[in-house]
Amino acid sequence: MSEETESGSDGIPAATVVIFRNAPEGGPPEMLMTIRSREMVFAGGMAVFPGGRVDPADFELGAMMGGPLDPDEAAHQIAVVRETLEETGLAIGLSGDIDADKARAARNFLQETGELAPVLEHFSWELDLDQLTPFARWFPKNERIPRVYDTRFYLANLGTGAVEIEADLSENTHLFWTTAQGALDAAEKGDIKVIFPTRRNLERLALFADFGEAKAQAEAIPVRTITPYMGERSGKTWLEIGEDLGYPVTGEPLETVARG
DSSP, X not given: OXXXXXXXXXXXXXXXXXXXXXXXXXXXXXXXXXXXXXXXXXXXXXXXXXXXXXXXXXXXXXXXXOSXXXXXXXXXXXXXXXXXXXXXXXOOSEESSOOHHHHXXXXXXXXXXXXXXXXXXXXXXXXXXXXXXXXXXXXXXXXXXXXXXXXXXXXXXXXOSOOOOOOOTTTEEEEEEEOHHHHHHHHHHTSSOOOHHHHHHHHHHTTOSSHHXXXXXXXXXXXXXXXXXXXXXXXXXXXXXXXXXXXXXXXXXXXXXXXX
16 A cells, blocks of 8 residues: 555545444344544544454455455455454354354454454355445545545444454454444533544434344445535534435534544
8 A cells, every 4th residue: 555545645445334233122223333542543532333444465355256346345345354353353244153262263363364364264264245235435535634544334233232342452442332322422421432424424323223224225325435525504614424325414513523
């Protein structure tokens, strides 16, 4: 990857995933969020969904896959699988003989190798990227933030709530399950901090009663790159997005926007 991408002219390729699970006592589905380490350059101390940048090895594996997916898109989905296993210990987008013990061992193996391909070979697992549903793509190239990521968002469903998660303390300090509305309420109270794209995605996710509704809307609205822009409402400067992208809230006063 060229150094130019660090300045944000092209955007650093990244991918993140909204992992659903059924709420233990019924009600709206819960989603997995993580608090990023305050030492991280981008979104330090913020609550985000699991994910990270797409590595060169992800592009290599994506190019080798073949099949219906564009290699670039495959690389982003592979990054989601790798980052989720590394950051949370959850095995999503994978098929084979998988249980909690094997997932834990695979996570340790991944942290040693840094690449997903050796993990797949070692555990005789295969990628099952049909488990991921493209949801959104955010590229805030107009904003003055330290690093500009071109981030693709995906949805995945665990179904059960009986899963083990443990934070990767190098990048994250805390993992937690919450409903989308619960996260928005926590942000309003100041219990967590969220950047502009995360808040807008939480508002969109709060519309859905279950994973099926979220997936149906994601499949009905083609993913287009969202680049927030400056607008004006009632004499104030707002950060805005388009009205036809599936989001119930499309702007926020600039003075209240949290950035990376």
